[in-house]
Amino acid sequence: MSELASPPQPYGSSIPLPKALSCEVLLAWRMNGEPLPELHGGPVRVVVPGFIGARSVKWITTITVQIAPSDNYFQSTAYRLLPADADPETAAPGAGLSLSSIALNSDILVPDDGAVIPAGPLTIRGYAFAGDDRGVARVDVSLDDGVTWRQACLQPQRGPWAWRLWSLGVEVPPGELRITARAWDSTGALQPESAAALWNPKGYANNSWARVTVNVCG
Amino acid sequence: MSELASPPQPYGSSIPLPKALSCEVLLAWRMNGEPLPELHGGPVRVVVPGFIGARSVKWITTITVQIAPSDNYFQSTAYRLLPADADPETAAPGAGLSLSSIALNSDILVPDDGAVIPAGPLTIRGYAFAGDDRGVARVDVSLDDGVTWRQACLQPQRGPWAWRLWSLGVEVPPGELRITARAWDSTGALQPESAAALWNPKGYANNSWARVTVNVCG
Numbered sequence: 255m256s257e258l259a260s261p262p263q264p265y266g267s268s269i270p271l272p273k274a275l276s277c278e279v280l281l282a283w284r285m286n287g288e289p290l291p292e293l294h295g296g297p298v299r300v301v302v303p304g305f306i307g308a309r310s311v312k313w314i315t316t317i318t319v320q321i322a323p324s325d326n327y328f329q330s331t332a333y334r335l336l337p338a339d340a341d342p343e344t345a346a347p348g349a350g351l352s353l354s355s356i357a358l359n360s361d362i363l364v365p366d367d368g369a370v371i372p373a374g375p376l377t378i379r380g381y382a383f384a385g386d387d388r389g390v391a392r393v394d395v396s397l398d399d400g401v402t403w404r405q406a407c408l409q410p411q412r413g414p415w416a417w418r419l420w421s422l423g424v425e426v427p428p429g430e431l432r433i434t435a436r437a438w439d440s441t442g443a444l445q446p447e448s449a450a451a452l453w454n455p456k457g458y459a460n461n462s463w464a465r466v467t468v469n470v471c472g
Numbered sequence: 473m474s475e476l477a478s479p480p481q482p483y484g485s486s487i488p489l490p491k492a493l494s495c496e497v498l499l500a501w502r503m504n505g506e507p508l509p510e511l512h513g514g515p516v517r518v519v520v521p522g523f524i525g526a527r528s529v530k531w532i533t534t535i536t537v538q539i540a541p542s543d544n545y546f547q548s549t550a551y552r553l554l555p556a557d558a559d560p561e562t563a564a565p566g567a568g569l570s571l572s573s574i575a576l577n578s579d580i581l582v583p584d585d586g587a588v589i590p591a592g593p594l595t596i597r598g599y600a601f602a603g604d605d606r607g608v609a610r611v612d613v614s615l616d617d618g619v620t621w622r623q624a625c626l627q628p629q630r631g632p633w634a635w636r637l638w639s640l641g642v643e644v645p646p647g648e649l650r651i652t653a654r655a656w657d658s659t660g661a662l663q664p665e666s667a668a669a670l671w672n673p674k675g676y677a678n679n680s681w682a683r684v685t686v687n688v689c690g
Contacts, residue, residue, distance in 0.1 A: 388604075402556075441573040451662065
């Protein structure tokens with residue numbers, strides 16, 4: 255019974271039938287040759303690669319095949335991308351988009367935002383993720399707020415549901431340095447530029463360009 | 473033999489094997505109960521819904537199953553989304569992204585850009601298209617350059633490979649009116665805001681927000 259739900263109720267979630275029938279969706283009861291620990295959802299959990307974590311339900315007791323998504327609170331009310339003018343407190347169940355497969359995203363992992371680093375050679379590192387049956391096709395990095403871009407080196411794709419790691423070697427002069435990264439997917443789609451354009455009342459699914467600012471000492 | 477290719481060669485194109493095996497991809501030799509006209513690619517053509525038109529090859533003579541995309545000019549050189557700093561004249565075959573499935577897009581069909589329209593009620597109409605196995609989940613319309621948004625009414629989905637038509641009724645006062653539209657897909661992905669961010673040397677795949685400006689007379 256979850257007290258986060260209104261009214262309190264057990265956790266429930268839905269995925270579309272074609273996804274449920276896909277070969278990548280698992281019921282998992284063992285991990286690394288051992289029974290699945292309770293912490294990870296044992297005795298049995300769902301694993302739904304490419305979808306938000308909330309769909310990979312732990313501690314499964316029941317699976318229902320039905321014509322429409324569940325009316326459970328966590329499906330119909332939580333984890334929904336509402337229009338900017340909606341009020342999450344009063345939005346009707348089913349309002350907005352159900353978060354499901356993950357939107358194209360990337361981030362800068364090295365250097366840290368706010369880091370102080372030496373001038374000279376710098377290897378910028380990060381990940382990108384395309385979700386769904388799409389792949390990461392290219393990652394661009396800019397040192398001048400998006401005026402010019404260089405293509406990062408993509409590391410091998412470790413599987414359709416894994417992060418795609420990338421890196422780029424640059425020379426950085428002393429001063430403040432703003433680094434921007436963005437990914438393109440295999441359909442030619444690009445991450446959105448601005449978080450402001452994506453604003454929604456619950457703050458979900460911000461997949462805008464990654465930005466860090468570092469101080470380069472001379 | 474196409475003189476557009478370098479060197480001149482017959483047209484050729486590739487699609488990934490899973491797409492080729494999908495139930496929506498057709499070899500078409502009849503249309504409306506008649507043999508397929510030559511104008512439409514007869515005697516036999518490919519129809520690849522959700523992909524750019526260049527993959528729906530007309531006047532098919534040969535189909536090859538192979539381990540890698542074709543090295544035909546129209547697959548390896550044409551129809552590729554190049555990085556902003558690439559030169560299409562010198563880019564190596566295989567450079568950039570092969571355009572395949574269509575990125576999320578929308579447009580405003582009524583009113584026309586530059587139209588003069590009367591003040592009062594106005595029905596704004598357009599289409600949206602998500603490509604691939606995604607759906608159009610929402611279309612937003614702004615009359616104030618994206619500061620506030622209203623949700624358009626979506627007409628029924630006529631099929632996974634069809635435009636999704638939408639409309640919104642508004643009241644418009646006299647003066648210049650700028651209308652912006654943008655679509656979200658069923659994964660919560662949003663069209664990019666700015667065409668500038670999508671710039672590429674061949675001008676492909678601009679799926680930025682739709683914008684028209686009209687003059688409303690009082």
